[in-house]
Ligand SMILES: O=C(O)CCC(=O)C(=O)O
């Protein structure tokens with residue numbers, strides 16, 4: 382077995398007595414500040430259910446191409462649906478993965494030019510006709526991971542010495558949640574970009590991986606492998622937590638290297654952000670933390686926006702140029 386290079390945190394401690402709770406928060410404080418990536422266990426979601434989600438991913442990607450194309454993301458101004466291998470870019474390069482994206486099930490807004498463009502993100506999902514049970518299973522999963530993320534976010538608030546509810550008013554109308562089923566096909570001898578190095582735009586991400594490695598995290602010691610740990614989720618910090626903490630917490634760069642030829646890797650990523658119309662609060666950190674908060678990263682190729690909808694839309698437009706061209710033509714010049 383590969384030895385694990387990232388910390389393992391048991392969130393059941395958070396629901397225990399004061400000592401175990403404090404122990405969890407201390408571990409979270411170290412993991413969040415040092416690497417921004419860790420394994421989460423003790424979360425109460427069974428391995429049986431995790432396997433069911435990965436099985437749904439296998440079934441979906443095994444559908445005949447026309448069935449997948451019938452729910453193609455390019456048909457959706459709300460960035461929901463299927464993206465074939467080669468349809469997504471990270472750092473301007475093609476990712477070797479296919480994916481199926483859903484978000485909250487909502488009714489599309491009647492847009493006009495006076496409304497901010499990110500309101501186009503609101504809308505319904507697309508569901509494959511051939512898998513009638515998928516909608517219920519994925520929406521239930523989305524709800525469970527949403528609750529887990531809210532709990533985790535309140536623990537982050539405490540690590541930042543804020544009230545546990547510090548983020549609550551950015552979530553009161555419902556967090557922005559986004560999940561994707563992903564298949565990484567095996568590629569030839571040279572390691573390929575499954576997904577290129579990136580930061581996630583939300584508060585937090587929870588990744589469920591199958592038994593194959595590929596996810597890598599950039600640390601002070603270079604790229605390290607987030608090798609699969611059965612039953613655990615891999616958690617990482619997104620840009621909104623970096624912004625809220627004025628850079629005390631970092632959104633860590635990560636990537637996926639394609640599996641070798643003959644192997645396919647499946648994963649399910651769940652991204653949680655504040656509600657789209659929120660502005661991320663800039664937390665008032667106590668002096669000892671504020672002294673270590675040097676401001677969020679400044680990268681001209683990746684501007685960070687405190688307005689949540691704007692930050693999320695930025696990521697979507699860049700990753701899905703075909704959707705951007707078709708539905709957001711006026712914006713593609715400036716992003
Ligand atoms: O598939 C994975 O393991 C991670 C995917 C990821 O980082 C992403 O989609 O943002």
Ligand SMILES: [Fe+2]
Nearest residue numbers: 579580581635
């Ligand atoms: Fe990611």
